[in-house]
Amino acid sequence: MNPAVAQRPGAPPAPAWRAWRAxxxxxxxxxxxxxxxxxxxxxxxAAGQGAYSLPLQELPALLAGAWSAPAxxxxxxxxxxxxxxxxxxxxxxxxxxxxxxxxxxxxxxxxNPLADPGLIGVSSGAALAAGVSIVxxxxxxxxxxxALGSWTLVLMAFGGxxxxxxxxxxxxxxxxxTRVGLMLLAGIAVNALxxxxxxxLxxxxxxxxxxxxxxxxxxxxxxxxxxxxxxxxxxxxxAGAVGLGLARPLNALALGEAQAVLLGVSxxxxxxxxxxxxxxxxxxxxxxxxxxxxxxxxxxxMVRLLAGPDHxxxxxxxxxxxxxxxxxxxxxxRTVVAPAELPLGVLTALVGVPFFLLLLRGAAGRxx
Amino acid sequence: MNARLCDPEWRxxxxxxxxxxxxxxLDDDELDTSTTTARRPEARAPHGPGLNARGLSVRAGxxxxxxxxxxxxxxxxxxxxxxxxxxxxxxxxxxxAGLRAPDAGEVWLNGSALTPARVAxxxxxxxxxxxxxxxxxxxxxxEVVALGRYPHRFAPSRHEAGIVQAALHxxxxxxxxxxxxxxxxxxxxxxxxxxxxxxxxxxxxxxGLARWLLLDEPTAALDLRHQHDTLGTVRRWAREQGVxxxxxxxxxxxxxxxxxxxxxxxxxxxxxxxPPARVLSPERVQRVWRVRADTVQGRDGVDQLLIAAASGxxxxxxxxxxxxxxx
Numbered sequence: 001m002n003p004a005v006a007q008r009p010g011a012p013p014a015p016a017w018r019a020w021r022a023x024x025x026x027x028x029x030x031x032x033x034x035x036x037x038x039x040x041x042x043x044x045x046a047a048g049q050g051a052y053s054l055p056l057q058e059l060p061a062l063l064a065g066a067w068s069a070p071a072x073x074x075x076x077x078x079x080x081x082x083x084x085x086x087x088x089x090x091x092x093x094x095x096x097x098x099x100x101x102x103x104x105x106x107x108x109x110x111x112n113p114l115a116d117p118g119l120i121g122v123s124s125g126a127a128l129a130a131g132v133s134i135v136x137x138x139x140x141x142x143x144x145x146x147a148l149g150s151w152t153l154v155l156m157a158f159g160g161x162x163x164x165x166x167x168x169x170x171x172x173x174x175x176x177x178t179r180v181g182l183m184l185l186a187g188i189a190v191n192a193l194x195x196x197x198x199x200x201l202x203x204x205x206x207x208x209x210x211x212x213x214x215x216x217x218x219x220x221x222x223x224x225x226x227x228x229x230x231x232x233x234x235x236x237x238x239a240g241a242v243g244l245g246l247a248r249p250l251n252a253l254a255l256g257e258a259q260a261v262l263l264g265v266s267x268x269x270x271x272x273x274x275x276x277x278x279x280x281x282x283x284x285x286x287x288x289x290x291x292x293x294x295x296x297x298x299x300x301x302m303v304r305l306l307a308g309p310d311h312x313x314x315x316x317x318x319x320x321x322x323x324x325x326x327x328x329x330x331x332x333x334r335t336v337v338a339p340a341e342l343p344l345g346v347l348t349a350l351v352g353v354p355f356f357l358l359l360l361r362g363a364a365g366r367x368x
Numbered sequence: 369m370n371a372r373l374c375d376p377e378w379r380x381x382x383x384x385x386x387x388x389x390x391x392x393x394l395d396d397d398e399l400d401t402s403t404t405t406a407r408r409p410e411a412r413a414p415h416g417p418g419l420n421a422r423g424l425s426v427r428a429g430x431x432x433x434x435x436x437x438x439x440x441x442x443x444x445x446x447x448x449x450x451x452x453x454x455x456x457x458x459x460x461x462x463x464x465a466g467l468r469a470p471d472a473g474e475v476w477l478n479g480s481a482l483t484p485a486r487v488a489x490x491x492x493x494x495x496x497x498x499x500x501x502x503x504x505x506x507x508x509x510x511e512v513v514a515l516g517r518y519p520h521r522f523a524p525s526r527h528e529a530g531i532v533q534a535a536l537h538x539x540x541x542x543x544x545x546x547x548x549x550x551x552x553x554x555x556x557x558x559x560x561x562x563x564x565x566x567x568x569x570x571x572x573x574x575x576g577l578a579r580w581l582l583l584d585e586p587t588a589a590l591d592l593r594h595q596h597d598t599l600g601t602v603r604r605w606a607r608e609q610g611v612x613x614x615x616x617x618x619x620x621x622x623x624x625x626x627x628x629x630x631x632x633x634x635x636x637x638x639x640x641x642x643p644p645a646r647v648l649s650p651e652r653v654q655r656v657w658r659v660r661a662d663t664v665q666g667r668d669g670v671d672q673l674l675i676a677a678a679s680g681x682x683x684x685x686x687x688x689x690x691x692x693x694x695x
Binding site: 111112113248251252253254255256258259261262263264265266304308309310 | 462465467487488489490491492494495496498500502503504505506507508511512515516518519521564568
């Protein structure tokens with residue numbers, strides 16, 4: 001302890017109205033535990049929803065049945081659960097976690113709560129790159145899919161996301177932090193370009209390719225196959241492991257780049273890692289599900305409202321809450337018009353856009 | 369400063385000015401032999417302990433923001449960088465902090481050269497209070513001050529929580545600890561940031577090297593009482609713990625009261641250096657700031673300047689080309 005400044009003789013006590021406290025916050029670990037429980041409940045709920053209804057009480061029997069294969073082959077319920085429902089749940093989990101984490105990372109990096117992979121064009125950049133490889137890949141680079149297999153799409157989407165994130169970061173980064181207006185305007189430009197590019201691609205595409213492109217623009221978990229799901233889940237885990245390690249440096253970065261340097265943060269390394277990790281998560285998710293907007297905006301914001309801006313809680317909390325939101329949205333998407341499905345991206349936009357407008361109107365907008 | 373420049377031993381140690389020649393930027397009345405280097409032996413060795421800068425020049429486009437600035441501050445002293453707007457004070461501070469590499473000259477801190485690669489490693493030895501303080505997101509005051517402990521995360525002190533509390537106390541922001549930083553006034557935010565940078569170097573470093581506190585206009589947003597509280601606190605810190613404090617100040621009377629050393633910058637050049645009472649003569653204040661001033665003695669015997677009125681254009685010998693303001 002420091003005796004020199006422990007005493008401030010003559011300092012008057014602060015007036016009582018100054019001692020006003022901010023609204024209470026949940027301790028970080030409590031929030032994470034609550035979100036984990038919520039995620040579990042959502043998984044159980046979503047497992048039963050869909051064109052083929054699977055009541056909750058049948059789940060234990062289904063799971064048990066997986067190990068003791070009955071003589072007459074798997075039942076219909078088992079087929080639905082293990083080959084359609086479960087991969088879809090895992091994909092939703094990974095996609096939501098990846099998008100939530102990427103949103104939180106980008107907001108920490110840009111030092112602004114409006115940075116969202118969808119809004120600033122990272123998702124559409126990834127989708128455009130993936131679309132290019134679907135439609136033009138066979139013409140220009142026929143060897144690529146053969147050499148990389150199912151990695152082609154993911155790698156292309158990752159490249160697209162990385163390019164857009166880096167570009168917007170370079171554009172919007174200013175002396176005293178991120179120039180938010182520039183960031184959002186650049187996002188509009190990238191989104192417009194990607195929209196035009198995908199439009200052009202759909203003009204060139206064959207009927208089969210057109211269906212895939214459509215799926216990219218609207219976002220859906222319908223493409224869940226175990227091979228793709230495993231890839232996304234693996235990459236999301238990698239992104240999570242690296243991304244969560246950035247929590248403390250991102251906290252220091254909230255003080256500004258210069259102060260972060262003076263506190264001993266290797267700012268450039270942190271920035272590059274955050275950009276790469278966010279692009280990896282968004283790229284992997286977008287390559288498999290198409291553009292699912294606003295999860296990266298809504299999840300981190302809600303976590304900050306509940307537990308404060310400390311990235312040690314915001315990063316994992318956003319991943320958990322993102323997964324909950326995507327799973328819930330998907331459960332709704334495949335039940336409201338069953339047996340048809342609503343596109344998932346449409347649903348998240350319906351919730352996300354009003355939320356975004358409220359944010360713009362509130363404190364975040366004043367700093368534009 | 370000038371005394372040291374005139375000391376032959378010191379001069380040869382720098383390998384700089386030939387004997388008998390005055391540095392061009394020093395006014396004649398700067399010659400002062402009362403402060404000898406014998407009192408500050410470390411001053412003889414520019415690479416010894418202390419904060420040393422030699423021949424610092426910084427260029428921005430065609431204009432010189434700093435032009436051959438020398439500076440030496442010993443640990444345990446309070447230094448003040450003074451000068452009109454755009455004189456290069458903040459530029460000098462950022463060079464001394466290692467945030468900006470000089471185009472010429474070098475900085476030595478605690479006996480080793482300050483290079484960009486070393487800046488991060490110095491986090492436990494020196495802290496810098498920025499002029500602009502914008503914290504992203506609604507961190508609470510206590511969390512912001514705790515961020516100052518970031519460099520110690522791998523080797524935390526036994527008193528981590530106590531340090532944050534004591535730092536909050538030392539700048540009088542304890543009562544604001546649970547408030548969101550965004551809800552505070554400018555002056556309150558400045559005091560929170562000061563608590564944060566003090567928390568950063570709260571305890572002596574285990575390797576025994578001196579700690580340094582660089583403050584860019586710490587009093588700009590503060591009311592009168594907090595200006596004095598703040599400078600009193602850091603001076604007590606300097607005296608009792610041997611922390612070297614270097615502050616950019618606008619209020620010359622605060623410099624007269626709290627600083628041991630003062631450097632007057634004007635248009636990127638050092639106009640004077642030495643104890644503030646000698647450096648801040650009414651004549652120099654008129655030349656550099658172009659206001660008329662008289663020296664009066666405060667009730668406690670400290671010289672203070674009474675500013676009478678803005679004076680006319682600068683005297684002929686100091687007429688200069690206007691320079692570009694630093695960004």
